Amino acid sequence: MDAEQIKIMQLHGQTLLAKLLEWAMSPQFYAQIGAIIIALIVALIVTKFTRDRVILLREAPTTGRFLTAQKLVFAASGLLLPILIVTALAVTAEIVETLVGASWLVRMAQSIAVINVLYSAINQFITHPMARTAALWIGIPFAILQIFGWLDMTINWMESIGIPLGEDKISLFTLFKGAVAGAVFFWIGRHSNAAGQKAIREQETLDIQVKELFVKLFQIGLFATLLFLLLKVIGFPLTSLAVLGGAVGVGIGFGLQQIASNFISGMILLFERSMGIGDHIELDNGRSGTLKAINMRSSILETYDGKEIMIPNETFITEQFINWTRDNPLQRYEVEFSVAYDTDPHQVPPLIVAAVLKHPQVLTDPEQPDCELRGFGDSGIEFGVEFWVAGIDDGPNKFSSDILFLVWDALRDNNIEIPFPRQDIRILDNPPKLRIRKKQ
Numbered sequence: 001m002d003a004e005q006i007k008i009m010q011l012h013g014q015t016l017l018a019k020l021l022e023w024a025m026s027p028q029f030y031a032q033i034g035a036i037i038i039a040l041i042v043a044l045i046v047t048k049f050t051r052d053r054v055i056l057l058r059e060a061p062t063t064g065r066f067l068t069a070q071k072l073v074f075a076a077s078g079l080l081l082p083i084l085i086v087t088a089l090a091v092t093a094e095i096v097e098t099l100v101g102a103s104w105l106v107r108m109a110q111s112i113a114v115i116n117v118l119y120s121a122i123n124q125f126i127t128h129p130m131a132r133t134a135a136l137w138i139g140i141p142f143a144i145l146q147i148f149g150w151l152d153m154t155i156n157w158m159e160s161i162g163i164p165l166g167e168d169k170i171s172l173f174t175l176f177k178g179a180v181a182g183a184v185f186f187w188i189g190r191h192s193n194a195a196g197q198k199a200i201r202e203q204e205t206l207d208i209q210v211k212e213l214f215v216k217l218f219q220i221g222l223f224a225t226l227l228f229l230l231l232k233v234i235g236f237p238l239t240s241l242a243v244l245g246g247a248v249g250v251g252i253g254f255g256l257q258q259i260a261s262n263f264i265s266g267m268i269l270l271f272e273r274s275m276g277i278g279d280h281i282e283l284d285n286g287r288s289g290t291l292k293a294i295n296m297r298s299s300i301l302e303t304y305d306g307k308e309i310m311i312p313n314e315t316f317i318t319e320q321f322i323n324w325t326r327d328n329p330l331q332r333y334e335v336e337f338s339v340a341y342d343t344d345p346h347q348v349p350p351l352i353v354a355a356v357l358k359h360p361q362v363l364t365d366p367e368q369p370d371c372e373l374r375g376f377g378d379s380g381i382e383f384g385v386e387f388w389v390a391g392i393d394d395g396p397n398k399f400s401s402d403i404l405f406l407v408w409d410a411l412r413d414n415n416i417e418i419p420f421p422r423q424d425i426r427i428l429d430n431p432p433k434l435r436i437r438k439k440q
Contacts, residue, residue, distance in 0.1 A: 027100070028100045028101065028102040029105065031096060031100045032103065032104075032106050033105070035092045035095070035106055036089065036092070036106055036109050039085070039088035040085060043081060043084040043085040043087075044081070050080065057073070057077040057080065075124060075125070078124050079117060079120055082113065082117040085113045085116070089113055092106050093106040093107050115140060115143055115144055118140060122135045122140070134180075134183060138180060155173055158171060158172040158173035159172075159173050177233065178234040185226045186226075188226070192222060193222055193223075196218050196222065197215050197219075200214050200218060213271065216267065216270060259297060261314050262296075262297045262312050262313045262314050263296050263297060263313070265312075265313035265316065265317045266295065266296055266297070266299070266313040268317060269313060269316055269317070270294060275316065276326075277292070277294070278291065278325070279291045279323050279324070280323070281321055281324070282321065282324065283322075284320045284321060287301070288303070289302050289303040289304070289307075290392075292308065294313070298310045298313060299311050329390050330363065330388055330389070330390055331388070331389060331390075331392060331393070332367075332386055332387070333386070333387060333389065333393055333399055333400060333403075334387070335384070335385055335403050335407065336374065336382065336383065337384075337404070337407050338380035338381060338383065338418065339380055339383065339417065339418060340381075340418070340419045341380060343381065343417065345373060345383075347414075348383060349372075349373075349383075351410050351411075351414055351416075352410055353368070353369050353385070355409065355410035356369040356385055356387050356403055356406055359406060361391070361399065362387050362389060363387075363388040363389060366388060369385060369387040369388075370386045371384070371386075372386070379419040379420060379421045379422060385403065385407065387399075
């Protein structure tokens, strides 16, 4: 900035300051100040008078006909004073214009009062945090620019600033519109997505796998539609979209291929139905849990201790895993035990089978419980009992634990001893002497 430009700016500043001083010293200025004060006092008096006479504006309704309408009127009572201030200033502006020939200060105060009405209405009626934030930080600045006549100038300035994209250019105003529209579409998409998923999952005629497939297709269609609408709103040029698409393609090829692979793997899992929601999955590394969700990028396994494991969808395509409950929820388990050697092994199997059948979740189909002689150990005779149940044994606190209690009770009731490891030590009377001979 050179000296001449600085001198011009100083001249403009001095001119503006002189004009403000002239306004501040003029009788019209003081007349308008007094008129504004009178308008505010009148608005306060009328507000108090109205509240004292109308009980609906003073106390929250609890009973009566049209209760919803009464509550709405009471909620709007907070706007009574701001609206009366705007009305009083509008009338005052006409009067002052007629009497003193100037009303610019009153009209400025009226504009500020209109903004106050808008602010009060937002705080009173918009309860959603995101919508309220958007209204306060976007709606009110827009209203300020519109009321004071600065909107067109601001839009022209934002249009003059552009970002080159290929052969086209995206202006700052276009990016601003895209940000606002994107936030609105994001809010709509999130709520529509939740409502659509709920509606699809409530269809009882479809099985879980088909529901999840439709949910994923619904998500893809919904967000693709919102993206297309967003591009139409901001007037995004198709040639720039082609350039952007090429850049995204290169990004997928180099940096986003893992995300694309997981997305496609998730679609393959839903189409081939190798696993479904509610299946018990065990991975090759030993981690296991119940499949809770198949998302676009990953699947969620919920363990029995309440933890959620995020598994990339690609893992289920490229690695081995066990689906315990894909076609048949029935599982066979076994527990092992041993008895003392002074026990007749022939009487143990019928006792144990009868005891295991007492468990309410043990099945007799496809097979009855089976007690087998497994071997002769160091401390006792080793047995194992196999049984079928409908479900997954989550560890020592479910089927296996219950069966071991039943085995214990059966052995105790029939005076059958459960051995424990023992060692016999024999002490010799004449231990051999150790002779050490010298090397010749």
